[in-house]
Amino acid sequence: MQKWRNLVVPHIHADKKNRWLSSFPDLNPNPIIEMDTRGGITYANPAALGILRDLGCTEDPSLFFPDDMGEILHLFKEGADSRMYREIALNSCFFSELIIFIRDLHIIRIYATDITTGKLAEDELVQKNNEILALKALLASARDELSTFHTENSGVEADLQICEEHFRLALRNAPVSVAVQDTDLVFQWGYNQRTVRPEDIRGKKDTDLFIPEEANQLIALKRNVLATRKRVHKKIWLTMNRKRLFLDLFLEPLYDENGKISGVGIATVDLTDQKLIEDALRHSQETLQQTQELLEAVTKGTDVIIAAQDVNYQYTFFN
Known part of the structure; x- marks a missing residue:
């Protein structure tokens, strides 16, 4: 009896450990997709499927594939770098993706992170910069008109009034x-x-x-x-x-x-608003880069469990 107990108990413990380990990607709030070297999907965590449902898409994890996924698989097989970075758009959302080739297991994993907020802020920043460039051009035009007027010293009050109106137009409702x-x-x-x-x-x-x-x-x-x-x-x-x-x-x-x-x-x-947006984007990108480097470091068959929480104690990452 003791002999059978010695054989069975380790298997029970191993099975419990395996179920415990497998719960981490299942509980990860970010999409994780795994595939074989031919691109066949072997796993998608609940977060990936849930996001697809929330976006009104079919529950097809391949929707998280970047457009050049075939080329990426080819590069991995040819011995290129074992990681790639991509950005994809799904309906109204944007995702940054770390794509890792684990050679000894012959699998590819995609770790996706929702960057929609940062992407929209970046677009807003570009729009504000374009508006400021247009204002600067209008200001330069008004300044040139004033300079020309004073140089010619025409003494025509109407011309001066037109220049002043252009100048005020450039400034009105502008930062x-x-x-x-x-x-x-x-x-x-x-x-x-x-x-x-x-x-x-x-x-x-x-x-x-x-x-x-x-x-x-x-x-x-x-x-x-x-x-x-x-x-x-x-x-x-x-x-x-x-x-x-x-x-x-x-x-x-x-x-x-x-x-x-x-x-x-x-x-x-x-430029205060733009500066704050830029700083927030830079901080977000630095955090994302650190997370991606952490993911890469812990996806090489290690048994060490690593998790991350945000300031509200919500889990944002499991390896």
Whole structure:
């Protein structure tokens, strides 16, 4: 009896361990698909099938295959790198995929991660950048018209009014602010200021509006413009009225009718939203890359169990 017990008990323990190990991909909230070297699907976890149902697709795990899956299989067989990265679109969702060839088992696994939120944010960022480029072009056109008007000194009030209308049109409802300082770096006027009223900056200096460190940085840039008579373009973080702003800063020397330098023209484009989106995307991409590297490290037949949780203690990864 003891002999049979010695034979049976290890098998029971092994079967329990195998069922325990197999539960990890089943509980993984991200899609996992496994196939043989001919592309035949051998496994798809419940998350993959559930996502397909939620998207109104048939429960066909091959829908997670990238368009060049056949070429990937060929490259794996030819001894190319044992991992590939792809992005796919399923209806309204986007997925980043790590595709791994486990040579000793002769299987290929796809680990998919939903990147829809980041993808939409990236598209929004591109759209905002295009809008800003269009605004900059409109501003440049208005500036050129004003410059031409002053050069020709036509004295026609209607022309000046048209130029001013174009200028205001470029700024209206846009994240763009403009101002002028004299050679003593005293503000003469401002328009479309976002954090202060334009009349509140007139007669003030940078030291009155910004914290010392930021004021000194701005003063150095503007004095350089006055000294060299060259434009300056810089992206910079500034604090105004206790609000942090990431600005695209343009500084340009201004001249009077005698060609003598009379001050500094200032234009800023508020890029705060875009900067925050970029930082969030970069963080998301870094996290995704770390997750993919972790997946690669633990999918080589190891018996070590690794899991990850987010800040809400929800499981985001099982090996």
